[in-house]
Amino acid sequence: DFGVLLSAVSFGEVRYVLPEEMQRSSVIGNVARDLGLEVKELDARRARVVAEGTSQLCELDTASGNLLISQRIDREELCAQATACILQYQLLLEQPLRAFSIVLDITDINDNSPVFPTGEIKLDLVESTVLGRRFPLESAHDPDFGTNSVREYTLSQNDNFALEMGNQMNGNAYPELVLKKALDREAQVEHVLKINGIDGGNPARSGTASILIRVLDANDNVPVFSQRVFKASVPENSAIGTVITTLQATDLDEGVYGEITYFFSHLSDKLGGVIEIDPLSGEVRVSGVIDYEEASSHDLDVQAKDGGGQASHCKLIIDVIDVNDNKPVIEIKSASSNVAEDSKPGTMVALINIYDMDTGSSGRVTCTISKNVPFKLVSEVKNYYMLVTDGILDREVQPEYNLTVTATDAGSPPLTSVKVIPIVISDINDNPPTFMQSEYNANILENQPVGTFVIKVKAEDVDDGSNAKIQYQISKDTNSEVSSFLSINSDTGEVFTSRLFDYEQSVYFQIKVTARDGGGPSLSTTCIINVFIKDQNDNAPVVLYPVQSSGYIAEDMVPAEAPRGYLVTKVVAVDADSGHNAWLSYRIIKATRPNVFMVDLHTGEIRTTRTFIEDDEPKHTIVVLVTDNGLESLSATATVSIMLGDGLPVLSELLEFADESQESDNLTLYLIIALSTVSSMFILLISGVFYFKLCRRGYVYRSTTASLPVFPTTYCPSSFADFSRCGTLLNDERYDSFMTTGSWRGDFRFASNTDTDTLKKRSAAYQKNTLRRLSADRATLKVRAGAPHPCYPSIACNVIMTDTFYELIWLCDLQVSLKNTFLYPGSSFLLPSSSPPCSAQPIILAIFVT
Secondary structure, eight states: OOOOEEEEEETTEEEEEEESSOOTTOEEEEHHHHTTOOTHHHHHTTOEEEESSSOOOEEEETTTTEEEEOSOOOHHHHHTTOSOOEEEEEEEETTTTEEEEEEEEEEOOSOOOOBOSSSEEEEEEETTOOTTOEEEOOOOBOSSOGGGSEEEEEEOOOSSEEEEEEEOTTSOEEEEEEEOSOOOTTTOSEEEEEEEEEEOOSSOOEEEEEEEEEEESOOOOOOEESOSEEEEEEETTOOTTOEEEEOOEEOOOOGGGGOOEEEEEEOOHHHHTTEEEOTTTOEEEEOSOOOTTTOSEEEEEEEEEOTTSOEEEEEEEEEEEOOSOOOOEEEEEEEOSEEETTOOTTOEEEEEEEEOSSOGGGGOEEEEOOSSSSEEEEEEETTEEEEEEOSOOOTTTOSEEEEEEEEEESSSSOOEEEEEEEEEEEOOSOSOOEESOSEEEEEEETTOOTTOEEEEOOEEOOSOGGGGOEEEEEOTTSOTTGGGTEEEOTTTOEEEESSOOOTTTOSEEEEEEEEEESSSSOOEEEEEEEEEEEOOSOOOOEEEESOEETTEEOEEEEETTOOTTBEEEEOEEEOSSOGGGGOOEEEEEEESSTTSEEEOTTTOEEEESSOOOTTSOSEEEEEEEEEOOSTTOOEEEEEEEEEEETTOOOOGGGBTTTTHHHHHHHHHHHHHHHHHHHTOHHHHHHHHHHHHHHTTOOBOBOOOOTTOOOOOGGGSOGGGOOOOOTTOOOSSSOOOOOOOSSOOTTOOOOOOOOOHHHHHHHHHHHHHHHTTOOOSOOOOEEOBOOSOOSSOSSEEEEOEEETTEEEOOOSSOOOOOOTTBOOOTTOEEEEOOSSOOOOOOOOOOBOEEO
16 A cells, blocks of 8 residues: 655645555545545535646545546556656536546556567677677666666676667667677577566566577678767657658678668657657658647657677667647536626626646637627636626526637637537516506496306416416405406416496596516506496486375366366386486376376476366376386386466466577578588588587586576486586496476576475475576577596587476586587587596586577
8 A cells, every 4th residue: 555645734735745656446535634625515506627738637625625536547558757747637616616636646556567679689709709799679668757667787698798778868878798608609699587577566576588699700890870869859740751860870880780770679558659760871750640639749769780780879869849739628627507697797697717738828818708798808817717707697688698718828829719608597486577568447237147257368478488478367456345356367367257246336447456466576567447337327317296195195286277278297217227318208108197297208297288178187197108218118107297277377488389480480491501511522621521510618607506497306316416427427328317306497506415305395496486587589509618627538418308498407517519409309419629528527418498
């Protein structure tokens, strides 16, 4: 067993001296302890040992902090005969990046025996060779270094020869055979000796070769080189056959004894395929790939031998000239396949080792990466670069990068290496869901069953994976009562009803829906759903007048002298539904005497169909059927009691046909004008422009509410008493109409809370006072436009006539023009406005008959 010596520890570096050929997994040393590191931080900081350009012969056990042998270490293979065999490694730690130098000094052990180039050495000597003549022999080669290399030679026992050591200029010793006793060819033709090469190891190893000496006639001279040491240089990667140098030796003998052959005394297998020598000319040539990075110089022993076996030695030193033949090497020592998009600038993504096997300027490397990317290279340790973030990452903008790392050396011409590092940006939950619309409008028919589909909301999330998985729910910000009206499918966003809806109780409500993603923490966004309840014909008409109470029916008086078409009374009814469902029609289904009275289909006005006669009863009872306009119409009945009164005056204003003749004349005039305008398109155009301009005129009358008749709350549903809901009107044709108890022109007021008794007491007195307020003729209804009001969109209004009274009630200022618009009982018109709904104080709009 061989021990490991901790040679030295300096700042950032630890050096170990260890013998070659240690067993695998043997402990070299505890680098964590020797460098002052905590063992637990080795794993946390991804500690590892890396090598530059050499084999990875050791590894780090992060659990213990020990540096272990991972492969066979052979000093002779790694460093040959180099004085020092040094292996350089780096211990790298991340977060933050730090590098420590680990130096392994490999010492030699005596694991190789000396070996002679050939097993038999042949010498031809003449018998006249003088005593003391020295004959150099080929040295034994021992790959070991220092004391483990060849230290001495021994020669087998004989009478003629001795063995002595000679020294070369470089200090290397070699054996020489010295003649001690004259040779006698006639006595002995051949001499066979044994030479042993012994190293200085403990225990010592040896190698043996045979020396065969033939005694010849005279060969007086040995070859002589022109110089003892030859030096030459050759660029690496030179072509095969390139002449490096030519060696020359001379021999003064003639003939066969003067013929010289050249050969290398000892040539390793690796070098044997790189350099060769011509045995006759002495030219040293390139025979293979010569690489500066393998060896920067080669020391060769060359022997020149003549035909008689005489030999001499010289030293050939070949320096290899480095050329820029190696591209920079890019090695990714560590890389994160995914980088979070919220990584802070400076976060390490990859650790790159860049080096060049060339030397000098050819070995200096510069490194760059792709431009216009949020990454940069930072170098804090020689030949090591950290690829770190240098800006904000956004996966939604660019989910991945292919970074090109370019390394270029400073050689001439420069060489470049390129490596692409793929980087995937991993998603974080940094984007909330986004609804396709911030506000949705949905319509629901009233009385639909629970579970009816209402609307589907959809949100999208640009994040990825679970961060983009969206769940829907009714927002907690929604009113607790309203939140129970609807339910939502948490996966699809489909909204369904959770209860029955009644248009007459609620026409509109608003809920908020929250879309929440699956990130941690989750993000959410909210949208608004405006739900409008659509009316169905589910309410029967309600008769307001005459009052239909058990045991009492109000009686209307009519003069006994009333002519045909005289207005007797009016059935006033309302329908809680809206639009077409609230359009009412009236017809008599039962009467005390038929064909005495008639009811207007649209207004409910009851008039006489003939004059009264003596046979007519003094009291008549009529049952009027009030029907709405729904698809499946609903109805109510009103019982009207009429008393004939003697002495009551006949009022011309209550006559149906009082103005018929005048109206007929006017109608004829209008027809003539219409027919004449058709004859000329130009006249028609001018008339149309003139007509629309005149429609701008009208006036608004703001009335006080004093001393005007009212309906008690029992006469109309509560939903008809809301006069201050400015801004809450629907976009459909819904409206509210309120009528007075009398049919008097130009009078109106808001409904107020009063009881039936008040109505009864004030009704008679009111009719007497208001009968005096009559106007002369029925004419065109005119409205003067007030200032533009931002409150309402186009609004449908209804005009209802009672007796000689036309009335219209609304709640806001309106800009309107109804020039030359004829109104008849039950007619409707639109009041337009260009501004959206808003909040405003209600006012009264009065329309007078002029």
